[in-house]
């Protein structure tokens with residue numbers, strides 16, 4: 224390509240990126256205290272604007288904001304009021320990681336003074352900027368290392384930032400997945416699990432070819448068995464996974480859980496963003512099982528796990544659609560586990576019925592759609608009925624839905 228042509232092609236691109244991100248959050252480690260993070264947003268070009276509270280998770284905490292004007296004057300800012308500043312600054316105070324490891328479920332801003340890694344969640348930490356007419360201002364968030372990330376809209380999953388962790392980059396179909404870990408053993412023994420995870424992600428990206436995201440990150444943090452819980456979470460750009468470890472040692476079970484959670488959360492990123500909660504969780508869990516069971520780290524099937532679970536779970540007879548109403552409308556989260564276990568068993572049963580007629584769920588899953596009550600639309604269930612027959616579909620609906 225000649226220089227002139229390249230220049231003309233470049234100009235519109237540059238302008239687009241300039242206009243779509245009016246502001247940038249510059250994140251740095253405080254020069255005197257490594258547990259303090261300084262956030263600075265240059266707001267010179269904005270004129271009058273407002274700062275809106277950050278999204279919140281487990282507390283209502285909001286950072287205290289400082290407005291700096293060109294003469295160096297510093298004033299505190301009230302959320303939601305019009306201001307004009309050269310920059311807006313605030314500080315985040317990070318917790319030191321616990322001896323048992325980082326608890327992903329809590330998603331608190333955390334750092335490891337020993338290993339030098341940092342984790343920041345958008346929750347309670349990244350307030351949002353609006354014009355004085357209350358319109359959202361697009362923003363980039365730039366950690367001290369690595370790429371800048373777009374601040375997601377407030378209907379998308381939250382932004383997570385990590386830096387200071389070692390990583391491996393995977394290329395799967397046209398997707399790029401960066402895998403970070405605080406556990407040196409998991410990175411040095413990648414031949415034990417990387418082929419499995421790659422195979423799973425390749426399968427999932429073929430099932431969900433229209434994924435809105437082509438690159439994402441997986442960050443794994445060790446969590447001692449003694450702590451009693453491991454979790455996973457999907458953010459807008461990053462999946463978080465706890466590695467179940469004994470001391471710091473990893474086992475076959477560590478790897479099995481890790482790749483299962485990775486597949487569950489990757490399914491959310493690739494294909495469940497428009498589904499209601501019951502379907503999103505049951506599909507993600509079904510594909511977590513289904514993708515791992517095609518690899519050497521094979522586990523039980525959803526139906527096997529459901530048979531055991533239903534003997535001890537007090538709400539086992541409740542159908543998935545009723546559980547969906549109870550959870551989403553009445554906040555009765557005790558029904559939530561049904562989405563995972565009963566839900567994954569439902570989709571396995573549907574897939575087996577389809578397979579017995581020479582079809583499968585993979586070829587239909589992207590046609591799934593829902594009515595205003597979060598029930599499957601007849602346009603989708605009708606496709607299943609056409610293949611497996613009305614009687615079989617009624618049986619499965621009665622058993623699970």
Ligand SMILES: [Zn+2]
Pocket residue numbers: 487488491503504507
């Ligand atoms: Zn999930």
